[in-house]
Amino acid sequence: MIPLWMFLLVAAALFCIGAYGVLSRRNAIAILMGVELMLNAVNINLVAFWRYLTPLNMSGQAFAAFVFVVAAAEAAIGLAIIIAVYRNRRSVVVEDVNLLKW
Amino acid sequence: MLEINGQTIAFFVFSVFILGGALGVVTSHNLIHSALYLILSLFGVAGFFVLLSAPFLAAVQVLVYIGAIAILIIFSVMLTRSMTALRQVRNQQWWLALPVVVLLFALLAVGVILPVWGAEGLIGSEPVSDIVATTADLGVALVDGNQYVLPFEVASVLLTAAMIGAIVVARDDE
């Protein structure tokens, strides 16, 4: 059996890479992709812990399922917003969406 | 250490898919390429789920994430086409974001994961048992009145709201 910590490590790496994508990409859609990566890392963690620590209690998988739901809803709304912004300002560069500033 | 068997090889292959895909997502200049790399990464995650005795989740991953979300992302990319080829991929704060992220990973790895669940860690990494609950149990859990029926229903409402919201936001105004 693969030791738990390997799964966790991969998940952590995935999370950090996703964080990098969120923090440093200019395109709004690319940022969204980074968010999806982070959510996936969370899911890996959840399932890994479920399998290794409480395999009989379905809470881990149920939680992961709910994460799926939320990720899907968020992706849908986010992209809808990006499209609306694109329509209004003809730009998807996040840096340009800065009206709420000082 | 680790015996080399099918599981281990599968693990490493899937890890490569995940991490390589992720790297591709965040560094690619072409947005379509990023989307495709994303699909690769998601596929690797699905493989992990299989390794972790959660076949149902693996299926849902492929169906929902790859089949819906990633496709949705590709559609959005196509709808915002004129901006897909950017000269500049990274924004002005990437030089700070990179170390932060690396440090974060280091912290997580060295400070949390390994001390607690590492080989000489506090808890250790062996699975508790090999008897695993089945998909049927998941189904029961989601509708059992004593378990997760409420979040299940709320999730439905959320999805409905998201759907309506997305339609409203993205609708053309004429």
Add this chain to the structure above:
Amino acid sequence: MQFDLNDPNILPWLIPAGPLLAFVIIVLLTNRARWLPATSPEYGGHHPDYEGMEVPVVHASSRVASIIVGMSGAVTALLLALAVVTQVAAYPERFGKGVFASSVDWLATGAGAFSMGVLVDPLTTIMLIMVPIAVLCIFIYSIGYMAHDPRQARFFALISLFAGAMLTLVVADNLLLLFVGWEVMGLCSYMLIGFWFEKESAYKAAIKAFTTTRVADVIMLLGIAYLYAETGTLSFREILYNAEVLDRLASAPAIIFGSVSAAGLISIFLIIGTIGKSAQFPLHVWLPDAMEGPTPVSAMIHAAAMVSAGIYAIIRMYPLLAAGGDPHHGEFTSPLLLMAVVGAVTALFSATIAVAQNDVKRVLAYSTISQLGFMMAALGIGAYVAAAFHLITHAFFKALLFMASGSVIHGMEHGEHHVHEHAHHHKAHHAHDAHAEHDHEAHHKHFDPQDMMNMGGLRKTMPVTFYTFLIGGLSLAGFPLITAGFWSKDEILADAWLGVTHGYGPHALVFVLLALAAFLTAFYTMRQLGLTFWGEPRTEEAKHASLGQGAVSITMTLPLIVLAFFALTAGFVGVPPDFPLFGAIFSPQTNPFFDFVKYTLLPEFQPAKPPFNWIPVLTSFVVALGGIYAGYLMYWRKPLQAGQEDPLISILGRPLHTTLRNKYYLDELYHALLIVPSQWLARVVAEALDRGVIDGVLALIARVFTWIGDLLKVLNTWLIDGVGDGIPRLIGQFGNWIRRAQTGRVQQYLLFVALAALVIGIIFVVSTGLLQAAG
């Protein structure tokens, strides 16, 4: 201290109380005035400076009230004094011990206390006869004299105060109370001499009088203080009647000028006080100028009160002055010598000035100085009783003379008015006679009603005044036998002659100088009478001079008559018993005055009566009659015509006469020596010191503080305001700076979140020791 109302010792306390109370009442209650413009005729014609101002003129009701109050004060004083005198006469056996005596401690001074008290002994008694009578006559005279004056009530208040002060001085039983009366009289003299203060010469004369007497008073006060320091008391009883104290004072050397005894130094200081107050040389300069005051004031000051006070004081202090010596046996102490010399010299000196004066009151002023010199000289040779005698008789006839001269002046002013009105009539009739107008105006400006050269022939229009003036003048001259002045002057000469027969030098000096002065006195008196009353009027004004009819003239002539009576008869109480004929009539057993007054002194001091000697009597006869005859020759036989010059000028020679008329230029000398340097000093101190140094220092301090203030202001603005304003500004700037964090870019916010999470995570990991657990 209980006041036993039945105790007759209270009576003397009440004598000065009458006039003093009158003063208070008039000042507080009866001095109402109404305000008129200064040009109104009721204000008289004194002052161009007050043009356009309003001045107070006393109400008619206040005039009457003040007269009544003043007169009441004077009358009560007289009645009480007479009561006291009769009481004294009833106790012959208590002479010498002070008949009435009582005192009250009023100021505690450590070991002892200053006391106030009264003492009535023979000397006081004779003063109590003279002063109230003279004062009452003067008061009656003032009613008429000041009848139209705008400040009449004030005048009565002041002369009441004057009279009260004089009476206080007379009944005082210690030097301090005497000095109080002395100084109050000095104040009153200032206020009264300068009564018509609109006139520059009047207020200047007032200041002159006050400062001159003040100089003397300061030295007198030194004497009093020294006496107090030596004996611890100022009471007459304890010093003057105490042979032991007198001996001690006479033998101890003085603190300074150790060659004289303590008694000598004290006495010299007291004598200096009298020299000032009684206008002896060299402090006589104020008295002639004091004529600027109204005539009743001159009478009061120069006859009845102030100058008499000076002589009274040294007569009172005689035992101290003579302590250690015995003038009757040729041993003279320094004070006695001082008095003899100063008195005799002054007598002759001022008599010489009097012969060359043309102002009727000036003659009398210098005459007063001269007569006071007589008194001082008499005291200097030990003729105690003679000095007191002359003091009394002089008061009567001098007051008479002054008031009579006041009547003369009043009459002359009346004549002036008459001529003025007449001239107006003339002007109306001869409207185009410009010449007459011009003449009249010029004449009017220069007319001096007091100049004897403008008078003449007044015996016809002012008969009563003439006769009383004549009586007074003869008394002053010492007309033999029938006038009081003769008897008192004769007594002085007799005492002096006694000393000459014993070969005492001072006596001889006094005899000779006083005889000469008596001659000159008679001469200038006849001169004055001749120029004023005899002959024909030399000016139009003199022709119409009169006192008019009515109450004014009666109030101004009645006192003259009363005083003339005394001027004739007052001498008869002091006739020496061995004088041929008169002695038998008036002094069968003994000289009443002499025997009465001599008991004021302790037995060892009492002078012996000089035995009758023809030489002084003949001398008196000769000088008096000789002087009168000389005056008669020059001014009566050929009375002066209008425009004619004084024949004396041709006799003495113009330079000498001018010197005499200018009073030996003594005033000018004092001015140059004393006044000018003081004014220079005052100017220097005021400008250089006061304005320059002191104001400079103050200005400097002000500048320093202003500079500090400015500095603080800068500090305040810069530092405090800086901080106070700076902090908000800084905060604002900080806020401005930090709001840029709100870039509106979500990715930046997220980055910060990631950073924060990182930091917290590190802290968490490190602190919970997970790292160590990992190994």
